[in-house]
Amino acid sequence: MGGNQPWAAGAFELIMDESKAGHCLWITNRRGMEYWPSPSEEAKYLIRRFRRRSDFKAPSIKPPESFEKIVVHTLTHNFRNATSVVRTSLRLPIKPKHVLVKIIYAGVNASDVNFSSGHYFGGNNNDTASRLPFDAGFEAVGIIAAVGGSVTDLKIGMPCAFMTFGGYAEFIMIPSKHALPVPRPDPEVVAMLTSGLTASIAQEKSFRLYTEKAGQMESGKVVLVTAAAGGTGQFAVQLAKLAGNTVVATCGGGAKAKLLKELGVDRVIDYHSEDVKTVLREEFPKGIDIIYESVGGDMLNLCLNALAVHGRLIVIGMISQSDRRVYEAGLEIAYQGEKGWTPSKYPGLLEKLLAKSQTVSGFFLVQYGHLWQEHLDGLFNLYSTGKLKVAIDPKKFIGLHSAADAVEYLHSGKSVGKVVVSVDPSFLPQVAKL
Structure with a gap:
């Protein structure tokens, strides 16, 4: 603080308004007390956390008795030979601190083949083989279909993303702390x-x-x-x-x-x-x-x-x-x-x-992991304000049975942008937005 105005006035201002934490209070004879950056300057230079768009209307989702998912049954770098699509029963009730997510889009990554060969678990091959079968897929976006009794910050119908094993599935139950709230369950969010x-x-x-x-x-x-x-x-x-x-x-x-x-x-x-x-x-x-x-x-x-x-x-x-x-x-x-x-x-x-x-x-x-939500918010802000473009490869992969095709396509060197699998194409169109 500077100028001739009493310091006490500035100190009192700071005490009374806790919402200004992190701002600089500047005092001059000419302009009196003002915070820096001002709202106009902040709007020019700072990237705010995204605000959820209200135009997304979540459909009614009834948890099924069973669903399909992709599991790794054989340790090999050949994703097609390593995996299969299986049907499994949904275990109810939802665990107290968990949420059930209806998956809309799943992301395809080069590391899918490293995962199918067991390289992400550490230990020797025998230790990894003892885990078989295990769920495949790293990332997806979808809609929360059910919440556990202890979950208070997430609601049914909220779009969310996650990055845990098991992304290649129609549904997944994950700890609520792993659910990353997003504005929409779009393929562009998968890319982020x-x-x-x-x-x-x-x-x-x-x-x-x-x-x-x-x-x-x-x-x-x-x-x-x-x-x-x-x-x-x-x-x-x-x-x-x-x-x-x-x-x-x-x-x-x-x-x-x-x-x-x-x-x-x-x-x-x-x-x-x-x-x-x-x-x-x-x-x-x-x-x-x-x-x-x-x-x-x-x-x-x-x-x-x-x-x-x-x-x-x-x-x-x-x-x-x-x-x-x-x-x-x-x-x-x-x-x-x-x-x-x-x-x-x-x-x-x-x-x-x-x-x-x-x-x-x-x-x-x-x-x-402690930085995921912060940076995801920042990326979506850049995207929603037109400062960041997100390219989705135009080749369509529909349903879990197309995941092996998608992984092979990614490794062919022909993809342009992010490759995604449309797990449930009935929700939103998969379109590259540039």
């Missing part, structure tokens, strides 16, 4: 879950690139995103751009390149028509400051060589490191094999990092 949250939280925690706290926002860097037209890449390029950076993106194919240009990427490198290594060396001779990498293998090695002095690289996946390549009906299924992703060797890695004071880190979304 594993894919969007990975980009948002990883960039904030690892790069401090995009955050609502302006004091932590980093800009003016050259950012490279690999596999940028996929589920998480589309978010990574936009968030990096919103933070004021020059964004470079790699992809394979004209449709993907077109999408990335529409998303505002400064330099799109289509590796079907250009050599990524040559472009980076000639157009960015000082190197890349920040790299968001999800391909692995040769691409990761190329990125390490392109990293600038003090550069930072984060690994969020390694979709190219498959055990072997299989072709079915002309379609390359790059993930099929019994061992899953094959570790790669990077000779001279430590020497490279030391010579340029570089940093390489990994990011695993499940270890940041």
Whole structure:
């Protein structure tokens, strides 16, 4: 506080109005007492938590006696061979601290095949095999169909999202603390879950690139995103751009390149028509400051060589490191094999990092669960205000029996945007909104 007006008046104002916690009270002779930021300034620069849209009318949902779900019955990286659709009875009553969710859309992820091979449970193969069968799927959105007696903050008919095992199902019973309230059970919200949250939280925690706290926002860097037209890449390029950076993106194919240009990427490198290594060396001779990498293998090695002095690289996946390549009906299924992703060797890695004071880190979304709701709110705010676009791959996968097709399609390299399965197509149309 400044100026000549008594400090006591300002102190009394702060005590009386607790709603202003976190604001600055500024006092001058000319303007008297005023809070900063003012409402007009706050509207310009801050991203508010979303408010639920009132236009969604939840249908009446009667909990069924039984429902279908996908389970993993055999440990293999081949999702089709590992899984089957089974019918199971709904166990009633609903547990006191749980909710029953009617699933509308389920998200498809590269890690579905890693999960079906048992790599997410730790321990040895015998320990994992003892868990069989277990439910498949990581993420979904739907409508709360029933609530347990101890649940007070969630209501029947509320749209919600979740990220727990068992997303490939018609219904699921989950602890209420795992239900993330959302405005609508749309496919765009599915894209914001594993894919969007990975980009948002990883960039904030690892790069401090995009955050609502302006004091932590980093800009003016050259950012490279690999596999940028996929589920998480589309978010990574936009968030990096919103933070004021020059964004470079790699992809394979004209449709993907077109999408990335529409998303505002400064330099799109289509590796079907250009050599990524040559472009980076000639157009960015000082190197890349920040790299968001999800391909692995040769691409990761190329990125390490392109990293600038003090550069930072984060690994969020390694979709190219498959055990072997299989072709079915002309379609390359790059993930099929019994061992899953094959570790790669990077000779001279430590020497490279030391010579340029570089940093390489990994990011695993499940270890940041305490940030999910906050970042999901932020992503939906950006989307609803037109600052963020969400691309849903136009290829339709209807019903749980199409999930294996969807997983294979994702790994074929042909998808553009987020791949989703419409578990119950009778609710909302699956449309890419750009």
